[in-house]
Amino acid sequence: MTAITPDPLADEAARIAPEAEREGETVRMNMIQAINSAMDVMMARDDNVVVMGEDVGYFGGVFRATAGLQKKYGKTRVFDTPITECGIIGVAVGMGAYGLRPVPEIQFADYIYPALDQLVSEAARLRYRSAGEFIAPLTVRSPFGGGIFGGQTHSQSPEGIFTHVSGLKTVIPSTPYDAKGLLIAAIEDNDPVIFFEPKRIYNGPFDGHYDTPAKNWSSHPAGEVPSGYYRIPLGKAAVVRPGEAVTILCYGTMVHVVANTIAETGVDAEIIDLRTLMPLDIDTIMESVEKTGRCMIVHEATRTQGFGAELSAVVQERCFYHLEAPIERVTGFDTPYPHSLEWAYFPGPVRIREALKKILKD
Template sequence: MTMIEALRSAMDVMLARDERVVIFGEDVGYFGGVFRCTQGLQKKYGEERVFDTPINESAIAGMAIGMAAQGMRPCAEIQFADYMYPAYDQITQEAARIRHRSNGDFTCPLTIRMPTGGGIYGGQTHSQSPEALFTHVAGLKVVQPSTPYDAKGLLIASIEDPDPVIFLEPKRLYNGPFDGDHTATSQGWAQHPAGDVPEEYYRIDLGKASVRREGAALTILAYGTMVFVAERAVRDTGVDAEIIDLRTLLPLDLETIRASVEKTGRCLVLHEATRTSGFGGELIAEVQEACFWHLEAPIVRVTGWDAPYPHAQEWDYFPGPKRAARGIARVMEA
């Protein structure tokens, strides 16, 4: 399956498995979503289980929170992560706080799916990576998969979770694995098959990172599309690096991170979002606190620019294999 097919399969499985699950958002019903993630689900389950909403992100979030507080398990889609700002108040002031404000009388088993990142020539309002805005909010869980297999298992776990989950989907990975270098094709899709994904139910517990590549010389922390950029940079440089795919940003799997950095003694952080106040800063702080006496060199981060998303320079903005390779060289030479 591609990631789109895997996500659709996860929603299909949960709609069949749990009558409390509903899917809704802009164009997700009849049209099947702008990326076709929900294609065919309305026809299969009906308009009461899979339905369209007005172009009103605040209303989408508010309705989902109300449903969740009353025992349903809504899986709402914000068409692009860039569109979530009108809903940010509802998500952070209401969804994230219901359990604590009610002293546990109410929970909010809500999943909000958002396509994130660039790579489709969508310009400034269709390409942002706002994960740090959510990882700062106590009460939320934040997930970003990199493979179709993980996407399905993590989405099922998110829908089953008793608390609100922000589920960020890297758009560059929707239609197939990415080889980390956009020069492979016009949009950077690798020419090899999608991942093996079971059709039946399975889940991947939130808060567990994955070791994508074992190594002894360097730990690379990445998530989403940047996992493939890291793999390409490691192949190009020949450094024996261990690549950790975080998968869940909040809660963070500090145990896996700590074990890797203690083994390698070096660490590089890689993400697509802007550098200043990006999630990489939090990762560096956590590694510094937990692994200071094991570090043999300063931690290096490779990120997007501190600038509004540049439509005309999209592929220069992204950290690619060459920039990642320069970062690897810095931390190895220090």
């Protein structure tokens, strides 16, 4: 497959990595490029894959994740929509029911709420309601999370809402390698998938220290991404770091914040990147907690009713007699994301270290 030529308006950091000629060759990509490559690969493999959303066509998306795709595949397969999230998802559900595999983009996760009825009442229930006669194989891409001073309307982490809905799958990658493999698997899946992209790490991993120079994916092992087709199965977590002292469950940006904090403290922690929140890889979680006897959960979303509460319940119900200390949660606070207090809200290294001291002294 030949390389895509990005739109000249695209930011240099988001330009599409050239496609290698040989099968299996890898290229350096940031997460935006990996997501673009996943859609490119799937559109080349399957004419039923279509990309739609606000400014995803000629402009290539606000983060340039769809740059070059309309030029390559045409305006009938990559097209702009009006600013109506319920309309975007409603049309995508209909497309899926009639054999297409739409990949709609919701520009920011904060804007996904007008589409809740279409996602919950239509997409998630179509297979069940039709006794399997119809499916809704749509993959809803949406940037989420803070760390970019987006304030209360561009920083939310609403993943917990969607993990509560039977029939929806929820996926959150933490590296370019995972982003491409998981997105390909999501597009191929016959059920609707919410694919949240942690925008703070689009261009590079984030160690949680906001006052240090930004890093990029060029020197990170997970920035080396196969140029062609590959998939990472949904519902399978990754053990990022093996350890014996405590199990830390996290996903998205928090994977890198946790990993850096552990490196700074020297704690022998086992870090698990959930990758897929629903369906949840319970076996990997249980195996780790039964080994370490301690569990800490880190996520950026608000604490009350956050996905960490479900994780805590799962661990308590299944691993109670292996626990040597109460489960700890490090999360966002129960407030809107404050623009002026971004780093006080963000679950950074200081709060993670405090939780580690507490759980390890018990």
